[in-house]
Amino acid sequence: MPADETTVAQAVGLCKSFGPRHVLDRLSFTLRRGQMLGLVGANGGGKTTTLRVLAGLAKPDDGTVRVFGRDPRRLTTADRRRIGYMSQSHALYPDLTLSENLRFRAALLDGPIEAAVSDVARYCGIEHLLAERIAHLSGGWARRAQFAALLVGRPALLLLDEPTSGLDILTRRTMWGWMRSLADAGHAIVISTHDLVDAESCSDVMYYTAQGVTGPMKPSSLAAMHDAPDLETLVAASTVQRV
Amino acid sequence: MIGWRTCAAVARVEILRTMRSRISFTLLFMVPAFQIVLFGTAIRPADLKVAIVVAGPPSAAPLAQMLHDIDGIAADDVLRAPGRAAAAVTDHRVKIGVELPAGGAGDSIRVIVDATDPAATTLAENRLRAAYWQKVAGASPDAASAPPLRVERLYNPAARADWGFLPALVGVIMMISAIMFGTLGLAREREQGTWETLLVLPVGRIAVTLGKIAPYTLLGTCQGLVTLALAAGLFGLPVRGSLVALVALMPIFVAAHLALGMAIAARSQTQIAALQGAIAFYLPCMLLSGFLFPLEALPYWAQRVSEALPLTHFIRAARLATLQGGDAAMVASQAIPIAIVMVGAMLLAAVSYRDSRR
Numbered sequence: 342m343p344a345d346e347t348t349v350a351q352a353v354g355l356c357k358s359f360g361p362r363h364v365l366d367r368l369s370f371t372l373r374r375g376q377m378l379g380l381v382g383a384n385g386g387g388k389t390t391t392l393r394v395l396a397g398l399a400k401p402d403d404g405t406v407r408v409f410g411r412d413p414r415r416l417t418t419a420d421r422r423r424i425g426y427m428s429q430s431h432a433l434y435p436d437l438t439l440s441e442n443l444r445f446r447a448a449l450l451d452g453p454i455e456a457a458v459s460d461v462a463r464y465c466g467i468e469h470l471l472a473e474r475i476a477h478l479s480g481g482w483a484r485r486a487q488f489a490a491l492l493v494g495r496p497a498l499l500l501l502d503e504p505t506s507g508l509d510i511l512t513r514r515t516m517w518g519w520m521r522s523l524a525d526a527g528h529a530i531v532i533s534t535h536d537l538v539d540a541e542s543c544s545d546v547m548y549y550t551a552q553g554v555t556g557p558m559k560p561s562s563l564a565a566m567h568d569a570p571d572l573e574t575l576v577a578a579s580t581v582q583r584v
Numbered sequence: 585m586i587g588w589r590t591c592a593a594v595a596r597v598e599i600l601r602t603m604r605s606r607i608s609f610t611l612l613f614m615v616p617a618f619q620i621v622l623f624g625t626a627i628r629p630a631d632l633k634v635a636i637v638v639a640g641p642p643s644a645a646p647l648a649q650m651l652h653d654i655d656g657i658a659a660d661d662v663l664r665a666p667g668r669a670a671a672a673v674t675d676h677r678v679k680i681g682v683e684l685p686a687g688g689a690g691d692s693i694r695v696i697v698d699a700t701d702p703a704a705t706t707l708a709e710n711r712l713r714a715a716y717w718q719k720v721a722g723a724s725p726d727a728a729s730a731p732p733l734r735v736e737r738l739y740n741p742a743a744r745a746d747w748g749f750l751p752a753l754v755g756v757i758m759m760i761s762a763i764m765f766g767t768l769g770l771a772r773e774r775e776q777g778t779w780e781t782l783l784v785l786p787v788g789r790i791a792v793t794l795g796k797i798a799p800y801t802l803l804g805t806c807q808g809l810v811t812l813a814l815a816a817g818l819f820g821l822p823v824r825g826s827l828v829a830l831v832a833l834m835p836i837f838v839a840a841h842l843a844l845g846m847a848i849a850a851r852s853q854t855q856i857a858a859l860q861g862a863i864a865f866y867l868p869c870m871l872l873s874g875f876l877f878p879l880e881a882l883p884y885w886a887q888r889v890s891e892a893l894p895l896t897h898f899i900r901a902a903r904l905a906t907l908q909g910g911d912a913a914m915v916a917s918q919a920i921p922i923a924i925v926m927v928g929a930m931l932l933a934a935v936s937y938r939d940s941r942r
Contacts, residue, residue, distance in 0.1 A: 398780060418788075
């Protein structure tokens, strides 16, 4: 699909190997404003690598990738400010309080600090934890805290690596709700996930298997293409075959 | 009662984990092997050869001949004008100077020793004394008429060993702390994931490097001041020179090692690998900087290497500012090589910061 003014990121023929293992093989996709692109499939398929390439943390062996029209490893400061990357680790300073972590993030983004902190804390329902050290938070609250840190500066592109893993169902649903509303508000989101029921609400999904990547396409179309009733059945079946 | 089965199972797992970890293997065998070869080659205290300068009137030439071919002493054939040997010691060009008398009755041979680091000079001083009297006894039956040796120890008259190493120890403590803060701080961030987040955020590499270094530079300087105060207060280490210049040098020295630590950590995937890198850096520094062994005990190539180490220059500056009474200009002259390393290390840390993306 050609790039236009709504295009946030685009990859063409992306290849990446780790030793003899080909993780990405000629992967191509376009991400537009308001689109929530789900990356699904078994572990080790290349979902995290895709996110890391988009974030500029990994260099592809071949192919081109553009984020806001530029190589993600050579983005301008202004463009970098528009990217929010959430890794699988909590990525917050555990010995600092939530407030200190959020203030640090806001300071790096060069925006108003107090307003940004209270804004994201309210959005994620963690105002009561602002004085708590991250190390003292439970896994679920720490994830919310990480999500709040991600939202500081309201990035236009959110790259989320299994943001809901290990969370209880209530927190998981809450976070998916936030992501859907962010996409509705025009943010572009790429999310790697094993929450396949919730992933049905993605506008498009890419399905990572040992044979390569299928998509992006509508979740229902992807399932139908493989004669599966839904994503969960499709991925479960392929994982069983792999095992 | 000891659960031997449990003990054996735990021991087996530990052995398996160690053997399967390339880093543990390197730490256990490769690094020690490298150090043994390096230091076995470089550190030869028995080969210590101290250069001396001999001065005196032309009539003292026969006496000067007696100071040649002494084990552990390197003297050239030049007999310098009277006073030049003492000046060479006070200018820190040599450790020992010998001023020969004109030959009048009752004259003595002045042996002026820079006793700042007694480990470097005591042996040479004793060798010089013993060889002189042996040669006198061999050359003349009337040895008693030969001029006696009068040793004048400068800076550390009692040849106190603690005064010899305390100024150097201040630098060693600061170096180890800085390199550890630099490596482990950053390695911990990598493992926590905060480092990766920083890489994605719109921050300049120079700004991040400086921001990470600045607070620890202040802490490291405070640490240097405290250790120096303890050395002076508890062991009477005199501060005869420019304390201000030495204190001004401390942040440069600390920042150089913090930046080196960050560069090591940026290239290390785990905390243990970073720790290994830090040890591999600071151990040679301790051994090749004049802290544990006199520089004169090192072969030429190792002495050249030691000139590239910030610790070597800090030790010189610390000895100048304390025992030797060096003024601000003398102490500050050691800042130049340290500052060069600091700038290079910061650039390396800044480059490594972005290059740590894979």
